[in-house]
Amino acid sequence: MLVFTFGKKMPFGRWLLDLIFPRDCFVCQRPLDAQHPGFLCDSCFGQIVFPRGSVCSCCGRAMETESLGSNSGEISTDASARTWCCSNCVELQPFFRQGISLFAFTNVGRAFIHTLKYRHGTYLKKDLRRILEHEKSRLLDLQGSTFVPVPLHFFRQWKRGYNQSEWIAKALVACIGGKIAPILRRNRFTPSQTSLTRSERKQNVKGAFSLHMMKKVNPHAMYVLVDDVFTTGATLNACAQVLYEHGAQNIRVFTLAHG
Numbered sequence: 001m002l003v004f005t006f007g008k009k010m011p012f013g014r015w016l017l018d019l020i021f022p023r024d025c026f027v028c029q030r031p032l033d034a035q036h037p038g039f040l041c042d043s044c045f046g047q048i049v050f051p052r053g054s055v056c057s058c059c060g061r062a063m064e065t066e067s068l069g070s071n072s073g074e075i076s077t078d079a080s081a082r083t084w085c086c087s088n089c090v091e092l093q094p095f096f097r098q099g100i101s102l103f104a105f106t107n108v109g110r111a112f113i114h115t116l117k118y119r120h121g122t123y124l125k126k127d128l129r130r131i132l133e134h135e136k137s138r139l140l141d142l143q144g145s146t147f148v149p150v151p152l153h154f155f156r157q158w159k160r161g162y163n164q165s166e167w168i169a170k171a172l173v174a175c176i177g178g179k180i181a182p183i184l185r186r187n188r189f190t191p192s193q194t195s196l197t198r199s200e201r202k203q204n205v206k207g208a209f210s211l212h213m214m215k216k217v218n219p220h221a222m223y224v225l226v227d228d229v230f231t232t233g234a235t236l237n238a239c240a241q242v243l244y245e246h247g248a249q250n251i252r253v254f255t256l257a258h259g
């Protein structure tokens with residue numbers, strides 16, 4: 001098959017598309033070079049805050065945001081495998097064992113999530129792929145997992161046109177392998193969690209999820225619940241509880257950002 005190329009690597013079609021519809025960075029609006037993948041410039045990419053050093057083993061939150069000596073709890077006494085859990089997770093009493101959160105919910109990180117959720121941001125596919133590749137060494141433990149997107153209520157998904165958690169799960173599988181299992185369903189419409197307190201969030205999602213009819217949980221599989229942001233963890237924990245009560249023994253969570 002004959003493939004037209006322009007320059008070193010750029011397909012002719014892509015060059016033509018960029019000529020007709022030049023791309024700007026979705027954060028700072030600066031024009032992007034035609035060779036640049038995606039919609040996030042290098043300068044804005046460099047402002048994403050990735051956690052380095054100690055993180056909470058349950059939710060992936062960077063520990064420097066919290067004093068280890070205050071309300072945080074030690075969840076393992078094994079000196080060879082000392083793991084720490086932040087005060088939020090101690091209070092949460094999670095049904096999941098471990099969690100990874102890729103970046104802080106600040107500045108560019110927040111803009112990424114807001115665009116993804118509220119501005120039809122699925123066009124940021126290449127930018128997410130770039131973020132995942134950048135943090136790939138932190139994801140290797142999740143290789144080959146069964147990724148379970150946190151479900152949206154069908155009305156919200158219809159209105160949005162997609163489930164952002166499923167979109168994130170697909171990118172994860174493309175990056176590190178594994179499979180997607182949308183085995184959970186949302187039983188009722190729940191108001192957005194964003195303006196609710198911690199206890200209201202917990203109450204809001206209580207009993208909101210269940211296992212899809214005809215779906216089963218494999219007790220030997222490693223399940224990774226996928227969501228966009230970890231705030232109090234109430235939603236993820238409600239989902240984890242459903243998997244746990246159906247026999248899942250190894251449940252983890254993955255979120256793009258930590259609020």
Ligand SMILES: [Zn+2]
Binds near residue numbers: 042
């Ligand atoms: Zn930019």
Ligand SMILES: [Zn+2]
Binds near residue numbers: 058086087089
């Ligand atoms: Zn935590």
